[in-house]
Amino acid sequence: MVGAGARVIVVMPDGQELRASLYERRRTSAGWEYRIGVTVWGTGAGGRPESVEHRVWLGADHVRPLEGGDYSRVPTRQTSTPAAFAGGRQAWTVQQLPHRPGHPGATLVHVIGCQPGGTPLDLDQTLDALKQPRTVTCRECNAASSLP
Structure with a gap:
């Protein structure tokens, strides 16, 4: 389902900000990573435009919470134990x-x-x-x- 995760802001390398869905987070030896989904337009059947979600893992420096967002149900994994x-x-x-x-x-x-x-x-x-x-x-x- 497109856009079913908790909502976050994704900060692009050029500073542009996009709203995205947060599906999962994990703590690695390099820090926190977030699996987000950004909805974009793609070409569907018959050449008609349709929304498609692109999911990727991003580092903590590219993802910000939305004020008032509820992240309590976002699956969280720790893949390493060292302190950050x-x-x-x-x-x-x-x-x-x-x-x-x-x-x-x-x-x-x-x-x-x-x-x-x-x-x-x-x-x-x-x-x-x-x-x-x-x-x-x-x-x-x-x-x-x-x-x-």
């Missing part, structure tokens, strides 16, 4: 969860690559972030186990 590194050092990112009626905003700390588009933080910055109210570590990437 940036510039030869272990790194983390933070994700700001917006305030909604009845739910205060919050901050999640991730191992780098768990959430697309995060800016790397070093250990000191990560520990400072965790001292802030309503800041917790991500259970999905098990960020707590990567901290000293």
